[in-house]
Amino acid sequence: MPQYICSQCSKEYDVITTDGFCTNQPECEFGTGWLREKSSAKSDDASGLTPLVFDNEAGLCILMMDGSLSMNEPAFPDSDYPGTRYKLVAMNAAGGIWSLKSMTHQDNAWLALAVFGGEPKLISIQSVDEIFKEHATAESLADSIQNILEKETPSARFTNINSAVQLAYDIKQAFIRGDLSAYGGPSGFKPVIHPVVRDDDDGEQFIDIPNVRALIYTDGEHNVTSAIKNSFASDEQSVLITAFIGEKNAKGVGQMQGLACTCPKHGPATGFFLIDSPERVQTLRGIFRMASGASGFCSACLHIEQKVVEPAEPEVDMAEAEETGETPVESAETVDPPSDTPSAPGS
Ligand SMILES: [Zn+2]
Ligand SMILES: [Zn+2]
Numbered sequence: 001m002p003q004y005i006c007s008q009c010s011k012e013y014d015v016i017t018t019d020g021f022c023t024n025q026p027e028c029e030f031g032t033g034w035l036r037e038k039s040s041a042k043s044d045d046a047s048g049l050t051p052l053v054f055d056n057e058a059g060l061c062i063l064m065m066d067g068s069l070s071m072n073e074p075a076f077p078d079s080d081y082p083g084t085r086y087k088l089v090a091m092n093a094a095g096g097i098w099s100l101k102s103m104t105h106q107d108n109a110w111l112a113l114a115v116f117g118g119e120p121k122l123i124s125i126q127s128v129d130e131i132f133k134e135h136a137t138a139e140s141l142a143d144s145i146q147n148i149l150e151k152e153t154p155s156a157r158f159t160n161i162n163s164a165v166q167l168a169y170d171i172k173q174a175f176i177r178g179d180l181s182a183y184g185g186p187s188g189f190k191p192v193i194h195p196v197v198r199d200d201d202d203g204e205q206f207i208d209i210p211n212v213r214a215l216i217y218t219d220g221e222h223n224v225t226s227a228i229k230n231s232f233a234s235d236e237q238s239v240l241i242t243a244f245i246g247e248k249n250a251k252g253v254g255q256m257q258g259l260a261c262t263c264p265k266h267g268p269a270t271g272f273f274l275i276d277s278p279e280r281v282q283t284l285r286g287i288f289r290m291a292s293g294a295s296g297f298c299s300a301c302l303h304i305e306q307k308v309v310e311p312a313e314p315e316v317d318m319a320e321a322e323e324t325g326e327t328p329v330e331s332a333e334t335v336d337p338p339s340d341t342p343s344a345p346g347s
Contacts, residue, residue, distance in 0.1 A: 001014075002014050002038060003015070003016075003037065003038055004016050004035040004036065004037060004038060005035065005036055005038050006022040006024060006028060006033040006034070006035060006036075007022075007033050007034050007035070007036050007278075008022060008028050008029065008032045008033025008034075009022060009024055009027055009028035009033050011024045011027075011028065011033075012038070013035055016035050017035060019082065019083070019087075020034055020035055020082025020083070021033065021034045021035070021082065021083070021091070022034060022035060025137075025138075025139075029095060029285075030091065030094070030095050030098065030137075030138040030139060030142070031091030031092055031094065031095040031138065031142060031285070032092075032095065032281060032282060032285060034080070034081060034082050034083075034278075035082070036080055037080075058105070058108040058109070058110075058189060058190070058191060058192045058211060059108070059109050059110070059191075059192060059211035059212060059213075059293075059294035060109075060110045060111070060112060060171075060172075060175045060180075060191070060211070060212040060213075060294065061109075061110070061111050061112070061212070061213050061214075061215065061291045061292045061293075061294055062112040062114065062168045062171050062172060062212070062213070062214040062215070063093065063111065063112065063113050063114065063215055063288070063291065063292075064114050064115075064116060064120065064164050064165070064167070064168045064214060064215065064216040064217075065089060065093070065113075065114065065115050065116070065145075065149060065216075065217065066115075066116060066117075066159065066164075066216075066217055066218040066219060066220065066245075067086075067115040067116065067117055067148070067149040067150070067152070067153030067156060068116075068117045068153065068156050068157070068158065068159050068218075068219070068220055069117075069156045069157055070085070070219055070220055071084065071085040071086045071089070071149065071219055072084050072085070072086055072150070073085060075087070075088040075245070075278075076276075076277060076278050079277065079278045080278075081278040081281075085219050085245055086146050086149050086150055087146060088245070088275075088281070088284070089145070089146075089149065089217070089245070089284075090142045090143070090145040090146035090149060091142045092281065092284045092285045092288055093142075093145050093288045094138045094139075094141040094142035094145055095138055095142070095285050095288070095289075096285050096286070096287070096288025096289035096290075096291075096292055097111065097128070097131065097141065097288065097289070097292050098138040098141065099285075099289045100128050100289070100292055100293055101132065103128065103293065106127060106128040106129035106132065107127050107128075107129040108127070108189075109127060109128040109129075109292075109293070109294070110125055110126070110127055110128075110175075110180070110185060110186070111125070111126055111127075111128060111131065111292060112124070112125045112171050112180075112183065112185070113125075113126075113145070113148070114164075114167060114168070114171075115148055115149055115152055115153045115154075116153070116154070116159075116160065116163070116164035116167075117153040117154055117155045117156040117157065117158050117159065117160070118154060118155030118156075118157070118158030118159070118160050118224065119154040119155055119160060119163055120154070120160075120163050120164040120166075120167040120168075121152060121153070121154050122167065122171070122183055122184075123148055123152060124184070125171075125180055125183055125184055125185035125186075127186075128292070158223060158224060159218060159220040159221060159222060159223050159224075160222065160223075160224045161216070161218065161221075161222040161228060161255065161259070162222065162224075162226060162228065162229055164216060165216060165229075165230060165231060165232070165240070165259065166231055168214040168216060168240070169214070169231035169232055171183055171214075172210075172212050172214055172232075172239065175191055175210070175212050176191055176210050176212070178190055178191060191210050191211055191212065192210070192211035193208045193209065193210050193211065194208070194209045194210075194211060195207075195208055195209075196208070196209050196237075196264050196265070198237070198264040198265075198267070199267070200267060207236055207237050207264065208236075208237075209237050209239070209264065210239070211294045212239055212294060213239050213241060213290075213291040213294050213295075213297075214232070214239055214240045214241065214291075215240075215241045215242075215243070215287065215288070215291040216240065216241075216242050216243075216256075216259070217242065217243035217244065217245060217256075217275075218244060218245070218252055218256060219244070219245040219246045219252070220252055221250070221251045221252035221255055222252075222255055228255055228258065228259070230258070230259050232259070232261065237261070237264055238260075238261035238262070239261060239297075240259060240260060240261050240271065241260065241261065241271035241272075241273075241287065241290075241291055241297060242256040242257070242259050242260040242271065242272050242273070243256065243272070243273040243274070243275055243284070243287055244256045244257075244272075244273075244274055244275065244276075245275045245276075245284075246275075246276065247276060248274055248276050253274065256272060257270065257272045259272075260272035261297055263296070263297040263298035263300065263301060264297065265296075265297070265298075265300075265301065266297075266298050266300040266301065269298040269299065269300055270298060271297040271298050273287050273299065283299070283302070286302045287302070290302060
């Protein structure tokens with residue numbers, strides 16, 4: 001009689017897998033399902049995200065990943081989630097990037113992969129196309145990301161948010177100038193700029209949003225001497241999305257919250273995400289996908305993406321939007337999305 005069941009696809013297992021995660025791919029989206037003892041199984045991840053199609057052309061995502069040593073601890077110690085934070089991030093970054101497989105212009109979508117501890121280090125700038133050529137499976141990409149996090153993080157005993165944010169900002173500026181050659185990336189391209197209407201205290205404003213997103217996450221707090229500073233704050237529209245992995249009352253939460261952009265469409269909602277329980281694994285996946293596709297900014301943007309794919313559950317979106325004080329989703333849809341318009345689900 002099977003002893004284990006996948007939290008995501010409900011496949012049953014007689015023996016647990018070596019890493020505790022579901023191996024039922026492609027039916028079960030890689031990295032999202034893990035094995036629970038059958039007696040205690042509940043399917044709280046049933047509303048899984050489905051890959052989307054991104055039609056936007058040229059774009060850049062800067063993934064600034066905390067590789068500090070504390071990431072080697074269990075991701076959610078009070079739960080049955082079987083991975084460390086390294087593993088959590090590696091699997092979901094890979095899964096998020098992998099869902100761009102159906103994107104049409106993979107050679108024009110760029111991903112800057114960077115890690116940071118006491119200092120940041122840019123690992124690579126590659127097109128999504130190149131990433132798919134280098135890695136045959138999401139597992140292979142996840143292994144490679146985990147390896148980078150564990151082995152290539154400079155001064156991994158420290159967490160220097162400032163220098164990490166500054167490097168992300170510098171790369172973003174280089175993208176807007178159309179020249180990433182200083183970082184080993186392409187040059188001579190024209191970045192895509194999306195005109196967006198933003199409602200704020202000054203009324204309606206027309207602003208341009210470059211097709212670039214920076215995503216920084218940490219499980220710690222800025223622990224070097226200088227005070228937190230945010231280069232993105234002086235931009236007309238910040239494109240910095242932030243996430244905190246850990247307890248909601250940790251000191252680092254407020255720091256990451258303060259760094260996050262305000263969504264141009266759903267403000268005052270911000271691009272901050274708290275990943276404090278296994279139920280948020282799907283959210284983490286969604287953030288990586290949203291940033292990698294240079295798509296939305298905030299959790300309401302994420303919900304709209306989900307709605308396009310799964311129109312069956314609108315009341316869930318509304319309830320959560322109200323709970324967090326965000327603009328109801330329907331009014332958001334009257335404005336063009338800041339970047340692409342997701343079309344029908346791909347194959
Ligand atoms: Zn599964
Ligand atoms: Zn939004």
